Amino acid sequence: MYKLLLCWRYLRTRYIALVCIVSVTLGVATMIVVNSVMAGFTHEMQNRLNGMLGDLIFRTRSLDGAFDADAHMAKIRQVAGDSIAGMSPTVHVPALMYLTVGGEVLPRQVTLVGIDEATYASVSEFGDYLQHPANRDQLQFGLRDGGYDVIDHQVDDPADAKPREVMRQAGWGYRRYKAMLSKDRREQEERLKAAAPAAAPAAATAATPETLDPFAAMAAENGVPQGRDFDPAAEQHTGIVLGIGICGYRMPDGSDHFLGLPGDDVKVAFPLAKMPPQITSQQYTVVDFYESKMSEYDTNFAFVPLRALQKDRGMIDPKTGVGKFTSIQIKLKPGADAAVIRDRIQEAFPAQFYQVSTWRDEQGPLLAAVQMETAVLNVLLFMIIAVAGFGILAIFYMIVVEKTRDIGILKSLGASGNGVMGIFLGYGLSLGLVGAGVGAGLGLLFVAKINEIADLLGQITGQPVFDPSVYYFYKIPTIVEPLTVAWIAIGAVAIAVLASVLPARRAARLHPVRALRYE
Amino acid sequence: MSNLPLETPAAPAAPWISPRRVSEAPRATMSRAPRPEHGPVHLGCRGLFKSYRKGALGIPVLQGIDLEVREGEFLAIVGQSGCGKSTLLHLLGTLDQPDDGEVAFEGHRIDNLPAAARDLLRNKHFGMIFQFYHLLPELSTLENILAPALIAESTLGYWRRRSVYRKRASELLDLVGLAHRAKHRPRELSGGEMQRAAIARALLMRPKVLMADEPTGNLDRSTGASVMQTLCELNRREKLTVVMVTHDPWIAGQADRTVQLVEGRIQKS
Numbered sequence: 001m002y003k004l005l006l007c008w009r010y011l012r013t014r015y016i017a018l019v020c021i022v023s024v025t026l027g028v029a030t031m032i033v034v035n036s037v038m039a040g041f042t043h044e045m046q047n048r049l050n051g052m053l054g055d056l057i058f059r060t061r062s063l064d065g066a067f068d069a070d071a072h073m074a075k076i077r078q079v080a081g082d083s084i085a086g087m088s089p090t091v092h093v094p095a096l097m098y099l100t101v102g103g104e105v106l107p108r109q110v111t112l113v114g115i116d117e118a119t120y121a122s123v124s125e126f127g128d129y130l131q132h133p134a135n136r137d138q139l140q141f142g143l144r145d146g147g148y149d150v151i152d153h154q155v156d157d158p159a160d161a162k163p164r165e166v167m168r169q170a171g172w173g174y175r176r177y178k179a180m181l182s183k184d185r186r187e188q189e190e191r192l193k194a195a196a197p198a199a200a201p202a203a204a205t206a207a208t209p210e211t212l213d214p215f216a217a218m219a220a221e222n223g224v225p226q227g228r229d230f231d232p233a234a235e236q237h238t239g240i241v242l243g244i245g246i247c248g249y250r251m252p253d254g255s256d257h258f259l260g261l262p263g264d265d266v267k268v269a270f271p272l273a274k275m276p277p278q279i280t281s282q283q284y285t286v287v288d289f290y291e292s293k294m295s296e297y298d299t300n301f302a303f304v305p306l307r308a309l310q311k312d313r314g315m316i317d318p319k320t321g322v323g324k325f326t327s328i329q330i331k332l333k334p335g336a337d338a339a340v341i342r343d344r345i346q347e348a349f350p351a352q353f354y355q356v357s358t359w360r361d362e363q364g365p366l367l368a369a370v371q372m373e374t375a376v377l378n379v380l381l382f383m384i385i386a387v388a389g390f391g392i393l394a395i396f397y398m399i400v401v402e403k404t405r406d407i408g409i410l411k412s413l414g415a416s417g418n419g420v421m422g423i424f425l426g427y428g429l430s431l432g433l434v435g436a437g438v439g440a441g442l443g444l445l446f447v448a449k450i451n452e453i454a455d456l457l458g459q460i461t462g463q464p465v466f467d468p469s470v471y472y473f474y475k476i477p478t479i480v481e482p483l484t485v486a487w488i489a490i491g492a493v494a495i496a497v498l499a500s501v502l503p504a505r506r507a508a509r510l511h512p513v514r515a516l517r518y519e
Numbered sequence: 520m521s522n523l524p525l526e527t528p529a530a531p532a533a534p535w536i537s538p539r540r541v542s543e544a545p546r547a548t549m550s551r552a553p554r555p556e557h558g559p560v561h562l563g564c565r566g567l568f569k570s571y572r573k574g575a576l577g578i579p580v581l582q583g584i585d586l587e588v589r590e591g592e593f594l595a596i597v598g599q600s601g602c603g604k605s606t607l608l609h610l611l612g613t614l615d616q617p618d619d620g621e622v623a624f625e626g627h628r629i630d631n632l633p634a635a636a637r638d639l640l641r642n643k644h645f646g647m648i649f650q651f652y653h654l655l656p657e658l659s660t661l662e663n664i665l666a667p668a669l670i671a672e673s674t675l676g677y678w679r680r681r682s683v684y685r686k687r688a689s690e691l692l693d694l695v696g697l698a699h700r701a702k703h704r705p706r707e708l709s710g711g712e713m714q715r716a717a718i719a720r721a722l723l724m725r726p727k728v729l730m731a732d733e734p735t736g737n738l739d740r741s742t743g744a745s746v747m748q749t750l751c752e753l754n755r756r757e758k759l760t761v762v763m764v765t766h767d768p769w770i771a772g773q774a775d776r777t778v779q780l781v782e783g784r785i786q787k788s
Contacts, residue, residue: 001674001676005669412614
């Protein structure tokens, strides 16, 4: 009983000990904040990675792919049918994309992905990231009249997002306007070139180059339809969905700027699926943007219809009409163990030709890096608490010396060594509890108000703490895991108790007579 | 242990006498009365040796002490500073262990008991008071007096019997005249009040032997006299065995018997 009473009295009267637990408090608070933010980032990242990739990826090792996705899917279903929720074949190919901005040609290195509109939504959340509401319901590669999102639909609070006013123009209206401008410009150039005394009618000038064009034969060989002009004001090329980072960029204030819009045409060069290697180029019309908020994807992937890409790369058997694929995205039913099913499928297919991986395998290095960062940060921050432990040890030693006489008195009254030790261990425990408790409270408060604090710090320093142009999130994502908070608090309390063991042992071993005579 | 005045209706209501009244009291009341009716040997030691080490040098303090204290006796151990009288008291009270020799209590050897048993002896059977009072500064007067009970009991046990202990403590507060100081901290008390609180603390568990180490050494003559008055009253009325160490022959004169310690040996009994 006296242990409790004295612990309580020491806690209330020895403020110096409270000072030494400030570092425990700060350590605990920092660890909670760091873990919550890291967990938030990891969660967002995993969501988006998984959303883009599907659960399992079945991939041919050859870039040229393999024939007959349906047969492969049938076999996969045979091997692991009960766990599979959906499958969709795709063709992945590295490509160079050329954007034309104000007469300048900007090349971009992208991965061109041919997707099957009908089934792709069943394996990935790709559709959710599109900018046109109708495309989010059912993707189609035709250009829409308009109605693209001006406010980012993925933001929790629309007030946070900077409106993308330019997206109001996107669509057919924009395409027709651009076509009109270029037609005007072409006509003007031709008028200047002609500079003839008798101006020929426009129809005649259009007809003349057809007969005089020395490249007409070559153009015919390339498969460009001849005899009729492509009218950009009324027609579109094959549709392409670009990552928002490929033709846009975000300013530090969070506003977005675009180098092109849905309605623009882009040229894409990619290798044909044959030997010797050959490069082909195609024109596509941008029909939508997708924004997964993972800059790695948003600046890298461009999606086109599967059948068109197969055709353009020569991946269709001319006799049977069966196309090649390079990968099959697989969505698993909830609760299925991706690693087990991966191994099961891998066993059914020769490993030298096919590779099966989970989305975690795919993004292994990235996820591992994040995990390692979290681990290293935790170790470093725990060091802070350990340092606080030494502070407690030193101050406890001081308190034991100061209380030497009291320890002697207690022993003369019949208190045992263990009892005296219990006072100081209990004191350490109560300091640890107070420190960890206050620290946990502060940390949780900080996490709850982290965006407000970041804004305030940004205002004070003039330097934005959280730069949305880097992260593609508008807010700092946080997830508080109660188990993590509990472990941090338990760790801090344990350190406080451990730090008080030595002083407590010293107190327990004090000789009562010497302690009573201590001056 | 039920022989305290608190439970005896015939006992005086307030045995504590203020220092002023003590100093004015006739000397005859403080003089030693012959007490031949002492009981059997209660506490004793035989061939007690104790020395302190100072580096390689051993400083002998006690050099073969034989002593017997009878039940109900008031024994004073006198001697000059450094003659070993406090050490002897500490050995009798099991606060320290002898190099050689034995200490016995009620016929049983106690110096070689395990630590837990010696803790129990000090808690239940011996009451101790010191020259510097040795109250715990964090606790109030009442809590200081309750300290032996707090040490003896577990949290739950104390909680169950708290009313018994509190009643006992408030009776002792009344006995030593500190009822109005129950909530005060030791630093708010005078020297005499602190020593009276220490006496009350020593009596809480109804000990069989009260050991006092220079109980008046830090008090002025009149305050010291009133403290002595309390000790004498306890000895006479409750038949409490008292072993007191002092260097003051006037204080020692109030005991039944005096033992002179010179250079670690008993000179006369």
